[in-house]
Every structure is written in structure tokens, then in C-alpha cells.
Amino acid sequence: MSVDVSPPKTGPTEPATPRGAMWRSGTLRILLGVLAVTVIGLALVYLLGGKEQSLVTQGVVTGLLLGGVYALVSLGLTLIFGVLGIVNFAQGAMLTLAMYLVYFMVTTFGINTYIAVALTVPIMFVFGWLVQSVLMNRLIADGTHERPLLVALGLALLIVNVLLMLFGGLPETVPSPAAGSIRIFGAIADVPRLIAFAGALVVAGALILVLRKTPLGLSIRAVAANGTGASLVGVNVKRVYAMTFGVGAATVAVAGGLLAPFSSLVPSVGDQFTTLAFVIVVLGGLGSVAGAVAGGIFIGLLQTIGALFLPGSGSLLLVFAMFVLVLFVRPQGLFGVKR
Amino acid sequence: MTSATITPGRTARALRSTGARRHYITLVIVLVVLFFTPFIAPQTTMAVLIRTLIIALMAIGWNLMSGYAGMFSFGHAVFFGIGAYTDAVLLTRFGISPWLSMFVGAALAAGVGLLITYLCLKYRLTGSYFALATFAFAQMFLLVSMNLPFVNKTEGINIPLLPNESWALMQFAPDSPVYFWIPLVLVGGAIAITIAFISARSGQFAQAIRDDPTAAESLGINLMRYRLIPVAISCAITAVAGVYYVQYYLFIAPEQAFGLQVTTNGIVPAVIGGMSTLWGPLIGAALIGPLSAGIANIVRNPPPVLAFVKGLNGLDVAVYSALLIAIVVFLPKGIYGSIRERVRR
Numbered sequence: 001m002s003v004d005v006s007p008p009k010t011g012p013t014e015p016a017t018p019r020g021a022m023w024r025s026g027t028l029r030i031l032l033g034v035l036a037v038t039v040i041g042l043a044l045v046y047l048l049g050g051k052e053q054s055l056v057t058q059g060v061v062t063g064l065l066l067g068g069v070y071a072l073v074s075l076g077l078t079l080i081f082g083v084l085g086i087v088n089f090a091q092g093a094m095l096t097l098a099m100y101l102v103y104f105m106v107t108t109f110g111i112n113t114y115i116a117v118a119l120t121v122p123i124m125f126v127f128g129w130l131v132q133s134v135l136m137n138r139l140i141a142d143g144t145h146e147r148p149l150l151v152a153l154g155l156a157l158l159i160v161n162v163l164l165m166l167f168g169g170l171p172e173t174v175p176s177p178a179a180g181s182i183r184i185f186g187a188i189a190d191v192p193r194l195i196a197f198a199g200a201l202v203v204a205g206a207l208i209l210v211l212r213k214t215p216l217g218l219s220i221r222a223v224a225a226n227g228t229g230a231s232l233v234g235v236n237v238k239r240v241y242a243m244t245f246g247v248g249a250a251t252v253a254v255a256g257g258l259l260a261p262f263s264s265l266v267p268s269v270g271d272q273f274t275t276l277a278f279v280i281v282v283l284g285g286l287g288s289v290a291g292a293v294a295g296g297i298f299i300g301l302l303q304t305i306g307a308l309f310l311p312g313s314g315s316l317l318l319v320f321a322m323f324v325l326v327l328f329v330r331p332q333g334l335f336g337v338k339r
Numbered sequence: 340m341t342s343a344t345i346t347p348g349r350t351a352r353a354l355r356s357t358g359a360r361r362h363y364i365t366l367v368i369v370l371v372v373l374f375f376t377p378f379i380a381p382q383t384t385m386a387v388l389i390r391t392l393i394i395a396l397m398a399i400g401w402n403l404m405s406g407y408a409g410m411f412s413f414g415h416a417v418f419f420g421i422g423a424y425t426d427a428v429l430l431t432r433f434g435i436s437p438w439l440s441m442f443v444g445a446a447l448a449a450g451v452g453l454l455i456t457y458l459c460l461k462y463r464l465t466g467s468y469f470a471l472a473t474f475a476f477a478q479m480f481l482l483v484s485m486n487l488p489f490v491n492k493t494e495g496i497n498i499p500l501l502p503n504e505s506w507a508l509m510q511f512a513p514d515s516p517v518y519f520w521i522p523l524v525l526v527g528g529a530i531a532i533t534i535a536f537i538s539a540r541s542g543q544f545a546q547a548i549r550d551d552p553t554a555a556e557s558l559g560i561n562l563m564r565y566r567l568i569p570v571a572i573s574c575a576i577t578a579v580a581g582v583y584y585v586q587y588y589l590f591i592a593p594e595q596a597f598g599l600q601v602t603t604n605g606i607v608p609a610v611i612g613g614m615s616t617l618w619g620p621l622i623g624a625a626l627i628g629p630l631s632a633g634i635a636n637i638v639r640n641p642p643p644v645l646a647f648v649k650g651l652n653g654l655d656v657a658v659y660s661a662l663l664i665a666i667v668v669f670l671p672k673g674i675y676g677s678i679r680e681r682v683r684r
Contacts, residue, residue, distance in 0.1 A: 087467045138668055145466045146411050150610055150667045153603065157660035161653035169652065267653075271599075275478055278471055317482045323475050328462040 034294035038301060051308055054186055059304045061187035067300025068197030072255035073273045074280040074292040075203055076248035081278070082287025083224040083244050086136060087149040091277050092270030093159035094249055098124050098256025100163050103174050103265055113177055117257025121250050128249025131155065133242040140241065156274070163267040176261030196258040203254050204293045210247070211289065220244050224287060279323040282331070359538040362617060363531065369621075370527045377516035384629075385519060391628025392522035393584055397605035398612070398620030399529040400576030405606075406615035407537060408569035409549030410456065411466070414473030415605045417455070417480050418448035418574040420596030422581025424484065427496040427591045430508070437509040441582045445575035452574030453567055460563060474602075481597035495592025498585060509586045522583055526621065529576045533617060536572060545569045577605065607659065611666050613673025622675045630662075631655040 045056055073095055080088045098120050105116040135155075139147040181190045211217035222230040223240045231237045256270075263269055280299050284291025299319055306315030380388060397419060405411045422444035429435040429443065459472050485493050501510045511517045536542040544565040547555040556562050585591045595601070612623025634655040641649045648654060670677045 081467075085467065087470060135664065135668055139671075142671075145470070146405075147667050147671060149411070149413070149467070149470060150606070151664050153606075154660040154663035154667065157603070157656055158664065161657040161660065164653035165651045165657065275474075279475075282471070311486075313482050314486055317479060317486070320475050320479045320482065324472060324479075327464060327468060327472050327475070328458060331462075331464070331468060 031290055031294055034298050038298060042301075042305075045305055045308075055308065056305070057185055058187040059308055060301065061184055061189050063301035063304035064297060065189060065193040065197050065300070066304060067297030068200040069193070069255070069259060069296075070273070070276055070280055070300050071293040071296025072196060072200040072203060072258065073252065074277040074284070074296050075200070075207060075289060076251040076255070077277045078281045078284065078287055078289060078292040079207075079220075079244055079251075080248040081281055083220055084132070084136070084140070084241055085145065085148075086140075086152060086245075087145065087278075088248075089149065089152040089274055090131075090155040090159065091252065092272070092274030093156040094124065094128070094252045094270070095256045095259070095273055096163060096267060096270035097127070097159050098253040099174070099260045099263065099265055099269065100167060100267075101253075102257045102260045103167075103172055106174055113174055113261055114257070117254065117260075120257050121253045124253035124256075125246040125250040128252075129242045129246035131249070132245035133238065136245065137238045137241060160267045160271075167267070169266060172265040174260040174263075174265065178261075190262060192258075192261040196255075196262075199254060199258045200293065200296070203251055204289050207247075207251065207289050216240075216243060220247075276319070279319055282323065283326055359534055362534045366527060366530050366534070370523065373523055374520065377519050382514055385514070387629055387632040389519055389522060389587060390632070391624050392519070392526050393580055393587070394604050394608055394628055395621050395624035396522060396526050396529055396580040396583070397577055397601075398608040398624050399526065399533060400573045400580065401605040402573075402609040402614060402616075402620045403533060403536065403569050403576070404452075404573035406609060406619075407533075407542065407549070408545045408566060408573075410566065410570065411470045412473045412573075412602075413470040413606075414455075414475070414477030414602060415573075415577050416477045416597045416599070416601035417473075418452055418577040419581040419584070419601050419605070420480055420484065420593075421448040421451060422578030423585045423591045423596045424490055424496075424581075425578070426582040426585045427498060428490065430498060431496055436507045437582060437586050438507070441579050444578040444582050448574040448578030448581075449571040452570050456567060456570045457563070460566060474599075477597055477599070477602060481593050484593040484597055493593055495590060495595070498589040500589060518587060522587075525579055525583060529579075530617065530621065532572060532576070536569065537617070541565055541568050607663055609673075611663060611673055613676030613679075616673065616676045616679065619673050619675040623673065626674070627659060627662075631659050634658055 042056075042060065045051070046053065073091070076094075077088060077091045080086055080091070101120045101123060102113065102116045105111055105119060106113055111119075135151055136148055139151060176192050178191045178195060181188050182194070183189070209217075211221060219230065219235045219240045220243070222233075222235055223237055223244075227237055230240070276299060280292060280295035283298065284293075284295030302322070303315045303319060306318045309315075310318065376388060377385065397415065400418070401412060401415050404415075422441075425444035425447055426437050426440040429440045430437060435443075455473065455476050459469050464472050484490055490496060501508060504511045504515070509521070537546070544555065544560050545568065547558075548560060548562055548565055552562060581596065584595075588595075608623030608627050609620040610623070611627060612621065613619030632655075637645060638648055638651050638654050641647075666673060672680060
């Protein structure tokens with residue numbers, strides 16, 4: 001089968017540029033585009049919003065940090081959805097699973113939270129690898145999108161409810177070794193959130209390096225571009241699929257670990273991220289790591305700045321309206337290149 | 340078939356109608372058998388059976404659009420919720436009978452469903468993207484209902500309990516068998532509509548489009564029109580399920596109307612029973628409804644052998660999701676679909 005990383009093809013075929021160059025120019029385009037929209041939007045809010053400056057500044061800082069969290073969660077999904085084409089509704093549940101793994105290690109063995117995060121990453125990699133090789137690889141062969149989606153949905157329900165059975169529904173907290181907050185331009189920023197933001201950038205950088213510089217990354221990109229072609233030149237496609245899901249799950253493990261110190265841990269904590277991660281991945285362009293980071297920060301800002309003007313969860317409505325609009329008008333992502 | 344000169348077209352029509360007739364006869368037998376359930380089943384199980392009928396109705400509705408017409412909806416909560424809120428608002432604010440709300444809700448849901456699907460098809464969203472877009476619409480409806488003072492935001496709407504029975508307002512004594520018979524008739528009606536649709540021209544066209552849109556279009560089938568017809572029917576049926584849900588539980592809130600759980604409730608029975616099959620949704624619901632309720636009951640009051648499961652909340656959903664995964668991986672045609680295939684061979 002062919003993996004559909006590119007959205008429905010509507011425009012003319014791509015120009016004859018080398019693939020690497022296209023990746024790079026696409027990345028640059030995404031970053032510049034998001035930056036431009038963000039700067040213009042923020043300038044408008046500062047000048048015409050009619051809100052107190054300190055309030056907006058706090059919103060910007062909070063939004064940036066929230067965006068970092070979103071980016072972190074979306075990085076794994078952009079691989080799984082972008083390369084495998086799986087609508088992975090278990091993304092949020094996998095995040096929750098990682099958070100509970102960290103919680104379990106910290107409370108049972110009394111180790112440092114961030115060491116527990118490092119231990120969670122390989123566990124989640126194996127988990128993701130198993131999900132793909134035991135379940136999803138059986139389904140992907142017939143080329144339908146529904147069966148992987150249904151299995152992901154079942155997996156999400158299964159993970160959340162097994163966690164509910166094991167840990168109960170009462171909120172738990174993971175102790176944070178680096179508590180406290182610092183001030184940036186008069187706005188308050190929690191240190192654990194800053195660490196999560198830095199983590200998002202590091203993971204994104206690492207992911208880009210893996211995709212561009214390693215043999216694994218080369219085979220992932222080859223499979224994403226043309227599964228049949230890749231298998232003809234000797235790539236074990238099913239193995240690459242399993243590795244991709246594994247890497248996706250591993251990045252979610254980092255996300256869960258870094259989120260745990262400032263989250264109230266209940267089995268449904270990850271649910272909200274599933275939807276947002278899809279919004280971000282589609283917004284940033286499927287399979288684009290830089291797009292996921294930019295999209296995450298963009299949505300984080302949209303949500304917090306939007307909350308200044310729209311009460312309650314109205315700002316989330318803005319996010320979904322944006323999502324549907326992007327799906328309709330620019331399915332290749334807000335600043336993605338038409339392929 | 341007594342006539343000696345039968346044109347091929349007539350034969351085909353005769354065959355098709357006997358197929359439909361067989362389905363109608365089966366349906367009548369099933370309905371008659373189920374009609375007597377309230378007299379046999381213990382009173383404590385009635386709530387479970389009624390809930391089973393409601394999810395069966397949702398599954399039948401979902402199956403029309405996502406199974407037969409092949410447009411995988413991941414946001415059917417939109418239509419369920421529209422039905423539910425139509426009934427709640429019309430009844431509490433204007434005193435309008437739920438029977439009328441069924442039609443109003445169905446019409447509204449069909450309209451919204453047509454609009455959403457039309458936009459999705461116009462912008463060529465297919466497969467995963469179509470599923471994601473429908474899901475996004477469900478989330479938007481959820482958020483709007485949570486923020487709209489008109490529908491009491493997150494607090495939801497309570498339907499006042501009447502002192503007397505009333506057919507017009509669809510309220511009966513708590514143990515009345517009518518609470519079972521109404522959804523039974525609705526399920527029967529939905530299955531009859533499905534039979535009529537799949538044996539009609541428009542249903543055949545819709546299935547042809549699902550199997551190969553290019554071939555169907557080249558034969559002159561209007562893709563948009565014959566995709567939208569099943570969507571409208573599907574959304575209307577789902578909305579009726581929402582109306583009855585409110586009338587039975589006398590309460591509706593955003594999560595119960597537009598939450599992801601609602602969409603899942605419609606999808607899972609259809610998938611487990613068999614997508615694109617007539618009886619799959621009903622069989623799936625008949626399996627899932629009592630199974631989850633039974634497990635939830637065991638978790639609350641376990642027999643001595645199973646004492647360790649006491650208070651293990653989530654076991655019911657865990658079992659049902661494991662079953663869902665197993666069915667999708669090993670029996671992709673669902674239980675009924677696989678059995679039918681085995682028998683035909």
C-alpha cells in the first residue's frame with residue numbers, strides 16, 4: 001500500500017527539487033509563516049485589544065509555555081499520523097500511561113522525577129513497537145483507515161480504564177524536584193513548565209537529527225514517501241512502521257514525564273491533548289517536526305490570548321474553528337508546501 | 340413467477356424484492372419476540388435492555404452513513420446531541436410534546452449533517468480527514484453547549500417529573516413496559532428504513548459509490564446527491580435516539596449529548612456486530628449493552644469467588660474495549676458479518 005503522508009493532491013506536481021532541499025525550505029517556510037502571523041497577531045492585541053499590557057504579557061508567556069507542552073505531545077503524533085497514516089486516538093492515553101509510569105517509579109522507588117522520565121522512554125518505545133507490530137501491522141495491509149482508527153480508539157479506552165482500575169480515579173501529584181517560578185518581563189513562569197518547554201525543543205531537535213542523519217530516519221522518510229518503492233529496494237516496511245510507532249511513543253513518554261510535575265494526575269488527564277495534538281499536527285503539516293513545534297506554540301498562544309477575550313472554554317472553540325477551516329482550505333497545513 | 344416471458348429487469352426486481360421481503364419478515368418476527376420481553380425479563384434488567392435499545396438505535400443510524408455509504412463519521416454525537424437538546428429545550432421552554440420533538444430534532448440533525456457532509460465532500464475530505472473533521476464538529480458542539488446560557492451551560496437540563504402518566508409528554512410509571520416498547524418500535528422502524536434504503540435505487544447507488552466512486556461516477560451516478568441521502572437518514576435516526584434518551588433519563592448535559600463517549604456508543608456495537616450489515620448493529624448492541632452492565636454490576640456487588648474485583652471501576656469499559664480491538668483485528672467483518680460469510684460459503 002502507499003502511505004498517504006501528503007494530503008489530497010490538488011495542485012500541480014512538485015517541481016524537480018531534491019527531497020532534502022524541499023524538507024529544509026518547507027521547514028523554513030513553516031517557521032517564518034507562523035512567526036509572522038504570531039508577531040502580527042500579538043501586535044494587534046497589544047495595540048488594539050484594549051487590555052492591560054501586563055495581562056497580555058502574562059498571556060503571552062503562559063501561552064508560549066503551554067504551546068511548548070502541546071508541541072511536545074504533538075511530536076509523536078506527527079510521526080504516527082504523518083508516516084503511518086494512523087489516526088492515533090490513543091495519543092493522549094499513551095501520554096497518561098507515561099505519566100503514571102513516572103508516578104509509579106517516583107512513589108515506589110523514590111527516585112528523582114527526571115530520572116524516572118529517562119527510564120520511561122525505553123518502556124514506552126517498546127510499548128509503541130509492540131502496538132504496531134502486534135496489532136496495527138495486521139490492519140495496515142488492506143489500506144483502510146478505519147480499522148487502525150478503531151483499534152486506536154479501543155486502545156485509548158483500554159489504557160485509561162486499566163489505569164483507573166490500578167490507580168483509582170483520585171487525583172495524584174508527582175513531586176517536582178525543580179519547583180518555584182521566575183519572572184520574565186514581569187510575567188510569572190513556572191520552572192517545571194520552562195523545563196518542559198526546553199524539553200520540547202530538545203526532543204524536536206533530536207527527532208530532526210534522527211530523521212535526517214540516521215539510517216533509521218532515512219528508511220522512515222523513504223517509507224513515508226513511497227512504501228512500495230521502499231520495500232522494493234529492501235527496506236523492511238513493517239519493521240520501519242514498528243520503529244516509527246515506537247519513536248512516536250517514546251517522544252510521548254518524554255512529554256508525559258515533563259508534564260507530570262505540574263499536572264493533577266487522573267486517568268483522563270491525557271484526553272484533552274489527543275484532540276489538540278491532531279489540530280496541531282494538521283495545522284503544522286503532516287509529518288513535519290518543525291510544523292508540530294510551531295503549531296503547538298501557535299495554538300498555545302491562540303488559546304491563552306483568546307481566553308482574554310472569550311470567556312470560559314470559548315477560546316478552545318476558536319481552536320477547533322481554526323482546525324476545520326484549515327482542513328477545508330489548506331489540508332497540507334497552514335504553511336505547508338502543497339505536494 | 341408464473342409468466343413464461345420474464346424480462347431480465349423484472350427478474351432482478353423480483354429477486355431484490357424477495358430479499359427485502361425476507362428481511363421484513365425476519366424483522367417482524369424479531370419485534371414480536373422482543374415485544375414480550377417485559378413480561379419475562381426481571382424488572383431489574385429492564386433499564387439495561389432499554390439502554391441497549393438506545394445504543395442499538397444509534398448504531399443503526401451510524402451504520403447507514405459509515406457502513407453502507409462508507410463515510411466514516413467520528414462525530415455522530417452531534418446528531419444525538421441535537422436531538423437530545425431539541426427535545427429538552429422544546430419541552431421545558433415551550434411544553435412541546437416529545438413526539439413532535441422527534442420530528443423537529445430529526446429534521447434539524449439531518450440539516451446539520453447535510454451541511455457538514457456537504458462541506459467535507461466539497462473540500463474533498465476523505466478517509467481519515469473526513470473522520471477528523473466530523474470529530475472536530477462534535478467538539479465544537481460540545482464546547483458551544485458548555486458555554487451557552489440558553490441550554491444551562493455545563494449544568495444541563497432536567498425534565499420535570501410528572502405526577503401522572505402522560506402519553507403526550509411520554510412519561511409513564513417507572514416500571515411501565517411502554518418505556519421498553521417505544522425504543523423497540525423506534526429500532527424496528529430504523530431497521531425497516533435501512534431495509535427500504537438498501538434495496539432502493541438510492542441505496543444501491545450509495546453502496547456503489549462506497550465501493551468505487553470513480554466507476555460509479557462514470558456510470559452517471561451523481562456522487563454528491565447519493566452520498567447525502569444516507570447521511571440525512573442516518574443523522575435523523577441518531578437524533579431520534581437522542582430524543583428518547585432525554586425522555587427516559589429525564590436529564591441532558593453537554594458531555595452526555597456531544598461527548599466522545601456518545602459517538603463511541605454508536606460506533607462500537609455496529610463494528611462488533613458487523614459494519615455494513617443489516618443485523619450487525621442490533622446484534623452488537625445486544626452483546627455490548629448487557630455485557631457492560633453485567634460487568635459493572637459484578638464490580639459493584641461481586642459474588643464471593645470474584646471478591647477481588649470489588650470497586651474496580653473501569654473494568655466494564657476495559658473489557659469492551661479489549662473486545663473491540665480483538666474484533667477489529669481478528670473479525671474485521673464483525674460477528675454477524677463473519678457468521679454470514681461462513682454460512683454462505
